[in-house]
Amino acid sequence: MVMAQNGRDTTLWGRSGDTMAQMMALRENTRHLPGMPFPDCLKVSDDIDQIQNKAVVLLAVPTQSLRSVLESHASRLHDRMLVVCCKGMERGTGHSATEVVEAVLPGARTAVLTGPSFAADIAAGKPTALTLATNDPEAEGLQALLSTPRLRLYLTNDVVGAQLGGALKNVIAIAAGIAIGAGLGESARAALMTRGFAEMGRLVAARGAKRETLFGLSGFGDLVLTCTSTQSRNLRHGLAVGAEQPIDPAMTVEGVMTAHAVAEASSGDDLPVTRMVSALLKHQVTLAEAIDALMSRPLHREDAPD
Numbered sequence: 001m002v003m004a005q006n007g008r009d010t011t012l013w014g015r016s017g018d019t020m021a022q023m024m025a026l027r028e029n030t031r032h033l034p035g036m037p038f039p040d041c042l043k044v045s046d047d048i049d050q051i052q053n054k055a056v057v058l059l060a061v062p063t064q065s066l067r068s069v070l071e072s073h074a075s076r077l078h079d080r081m082l083v084v085c086c087k088g089m090e091r092g093t094g095h096s097a098t099e100v101v102e103a104v105l106p107g108a109r110t111a112v113l114t115g116p117s118f119a120a121d122i123a124a125g126k127p128t129a130l131t132l133a134t135n136d137p138e139a140e141g142l143q144a145l146l147s148t149p150r151l152r153l154y155l156t157n158d159v160v161g162a163q164l165g166g167a168l169k170n171v172i173a174i175a176a177g178i179a180i181g182a183g184l185g186e187s188a189r190a191a192l193m194t195r196g197f198a199e200m201g202r203l204v205a206a207r208g209a210k211r212e213t214l215f216g217l218s219g220f221g222d223l224v225l226t227c228t229s230t231q232s233r234n235l236r237h238g239l240a241v242g243a244e245q246p247i248d249p250a251m252t253v254e255g256v257m258t259a260h261a262v263a264e265a266s267s268g269d270d271l272p273v274t275r276m277v278s279a280l281l282k283h284q285v286t287l288a289e290a291i292d293a294l295m296s297r298p299l300h301r302e303d304a305p306d
């Protein structure tokens with residue numbers, strides 16, 4: 001919507017003929033962005049061939065669906081600049097979104113669009129700042145193409161770090177939601193956010209990325225947004241789990257699969273919060289056991305190198 005509003009020739013594609021026909025007729029995404037009419041010039045289609053003349057494709061599907069989308073449309077996507085918007089890690093492989101792209105479409109040009117941003121805020125034209133992570137030689141052109149007067153993109157080369165920040169903050173947001181939902185208090189949430197951030201730093205370093213990347217929009221920025229706003233589905237999922245309320249199975253909650261993916265793929269790393277979220281969501285521990293286990297770990301220094 002923002003790209004079209006700002007004069008870019010933009011097509012919104014989706015797999016469901018019925019859903020896209022409804023969007024075409026109503027000129028609105030009534031399910032996810034009700035009350036936000038599409039700009040007149042935004043094209044809407046369920047025909048993937050409509051992207052044939054597009055140099056840049058934004059991939060905005062849940063991480064666990066990315067591989068099948070790429071496999072289904074490989075011949076149309078392999079020669080485009082693919083901008084991944086997913087914030088998660090693939091269960092089974094532990095791959096980031098760009099690693100999934102590389103596995104399915106070797107040599108494809110990629111970038112990652114991440115950072116603190118709710119779709120509804122961006123669609124409403126509210127000021128937003130994001131990270132664009134890429135090593136593509138035309139990075140600055142892409143940054144200019146995707147920036148608008150209300151959407152400000154910052155470039156980085158740290159593709160691994162930016163993706164880990166966007167994926168791991170969802171797990172910590174579930175933990176934060178559990179703490180609030182279970183009535184453990186805001187001090188407990190602050191502790192989980194802070195120790196979760198330390199944990200994110202250890203994993204970023206272990207994967208050869210830069211810890212400094214986590215100080216930016218894709219790390220600290222998105223961690224704060226997701227752990228504190230009830231617009232966040234990951235936070236809301238945690239709130240429901242903590243309060244022992246029913247969860248919405250239709251809602252995309254990236255942190256669930258990401259917690260399992262990270263816990264399963266990082267056996268040697270020190271990731272107590274992520275492991276506990278994964279164990280709790282698998283019903284391997286109760287909430288009381290999880291709290292006891294986190295609080296009874298050996299005492300540490302905060303100023304010691306990890």
Ligand SMILES: NC(=O)C1=CN([C@@H]2O[C@H](COP(=O)(O)OP(=O)(O)OC[C@H]3O[C@@H](n4cnc5c(N)ncnc54)[C@H](OP(=O)(O)O)[C@@H]3O)[C@@H](O)[C@H]2O)C=CC1
Nearest residue numbers: 015016060061062063065069085086087117118119252254
């Ligand atoms: N929503 C937000 O505010 C933000 C989301 N993100 C990230 O963007 C990614 C997508 O999230 P979001 O858009 O909110 O998720 P939603 O669940 O709202 O939408 C997912 C979309 O992906 C489509 N989809 C799912 N599987 C497939 C498939 N196999 N083939 C084709 N299309 C598929 C769905 O199609 P259908 O409708 O037909 O089921 C749906 O249109 C996530 O990684 C999320 O973390 C990042 C920042 C903000």
Ligand SMILES: O=C(CO)COP(=O)(O)O
Nearest residue numbers: 115116117118232233234
């Ligand atoms: O990534 C997001 C905000 O930056 C969206 O968060 P949720 O997926 O938790 O709604």
